[in-house]
Amino acid sequence: MTFNTPTLTPDFWTASIARAQNSAPGVKIRQVVAPSTDRDAYAKQLQASGQFPDLLQSITPSQYTEAGLLTPYDQSWVDQNFLLPQGNAIKGKVYIPPTNSQIIPLVFYNKSLFAKAGVQVPTTWQQFLDVSAKLKSAGITPIELGGNDPFAAAMPLTGALSADVLGKNPQWIQQRYAGKVKFTDADVVTAATKMRTLVEKGYFEQGALGVGYADSIKNFNAGKAAMYPMGSWYLGSIPKDQWDNIGVFPWPTDDGSVVVPFFVGGSMAIAGKAKDQAGAAKFAQAWSLDPENLKALIESDGAFPMLKNKTLDDYHVTVSPAFTDSYSYVTKTDTKVSSIGWATNDDALPGTGNNDFYAAAQALFNSGDVKGQMAKLDKSWDTATK
The missing domain is CATH 3.40.190.10 (Periplasmic binding protein-like II)
Structure with a gap:
């Protein structure tokens, strides 16, 4: 299950699915597109009609885990590939890879x-x-x-x-x-x-x-x-002719201390009843680690990449000064807290x-x-x- 936005277009999904399929031989994907950006509402509608997808993009996992509808990722794979392996964990288990982050x-x-x-x-x-x-x-x-x-x-x-x-x-x-x-x-x-x-x-x-x-x-x-x-996704909407005119600062506190309302996002969730668990996991892992997908999210959606052993230069992106300034709050030592009303981890x-x-x-x-x-x-x- 995917969804379309002005930046995550049908062409984006077609290309990204094809690349992940190449890394998961034998896996065939039938795409189901949510009619709106409310992925959870559509996923629950499909679940109620017995059509819960095997893979679900960018849902809120806490709304499904109690019912056992999702399969957690292999923790060793998560630990190996992501800067904050437990960034969106629920009771210690990771249901969507922590591929990117936002400040909200x-x-x-x-x-x-x-x-x-x-x-x-x-x-x-x-x-x-x-x-x-x-x-x-x-x-x-x-x-x-x-x-x-x-x-x-x-x-x-x-x-x-x-x-x-x-x-x-x-x-x-x-x-x-x-x-x-x-x-x-x-x-x-x-x-x-x-x-x-x-x-x-x-x-x-x-x-x-x-x-x-x-x-x-x-x-x-x-x-x-x-x-x-x-949310920091606005960074992808700053016109290039305004790049030098748009600045950014964190939401101000009473005493001037910096508090960063942080959200660790992710990619695909795997259904607990997916018939081919191994194939679904292989496809989801390939999609989640694809630098082309992160490039699109960085440039168009202001996402901050959270893959290990990579810098912004590795994604070959062109970003605004406001993006660089915003990303500094992710990489530097500061007080990061869950963004209330947005967290998908235990703080959901x-x-x-x-x-x-x-x-x-x-x-x-x-x-x-x-x-x-x-x-x-x-x-x-x-x-x-x-």
Whole structure:
């Protein structure tokens, strides 16, 4: 099962499948394309009708492992080939190879608009607010946000909770599973209130909740806003004529410490009931290690490669300065935490937790009841984990 995007086109899949088949003689692939980018919904639909695919691309494995629907990869192969072998492991087992990573979110900024307003890159939350205020006073929209798409609307909330809550307590999600902490705890509510503050001060573009994700990219690239909190995949959408004008900085914390909301992605999951387990594994391993696939993901989707013994030069890619600056947060020593609402490892939210989290962010555009929205997250969590 695959899926199409503007960058992962049918031609990409045709070529990548053919290369992997050459490395797995005897394996024949019949491609099933998800009708939307919601791969999990389509995979579950297929599973319910007895058509669960043998191989599934870029799903959320935690939604299938409890039911025994997936086969873990050979750990020695994972250890041999990847920089963070346990980066997306679930209870110690790896169900999708940790081939690449993303930072969700980063804050991208327009250097020309910063210069026009006379502001510098902020490192603390207060500085971020001060910069936003000066931009607004200069007649510049401070923050672009594709609020009509729930995942995009949630970027500020993801940044705040990842940086302020998980940055101080990386075990917070595991403690939530153990019932030791809640979303309604004061520190979580304080972090979530930051998003509401941005709404109340009018720092997002007018009608942000009605702006689609695709239009948010167009707006930011056209210079209609000065900052854009988004996953690092936006790097693949920076126009070449803007390469020198788009900078990047991590979501700011109260004290200026750097916290990186990190997500280790992967490639193909193998169905637990695939008839040819050995053939499926051989094909999936070949696809996952194919440098041509990583090249496409690096250049078009802003993915940070996580294969051992390789540098960016080995992929023969051409990337923007913003990509190089962003990638430095992956390679340097800093505080990396799971990006809340995005993790696919043990820190994945239960049940419909991701969608509930995104919905809470959208609700904060129209409601000042931050604690009430956090209480809804606690309720959905408790329902999913009963």
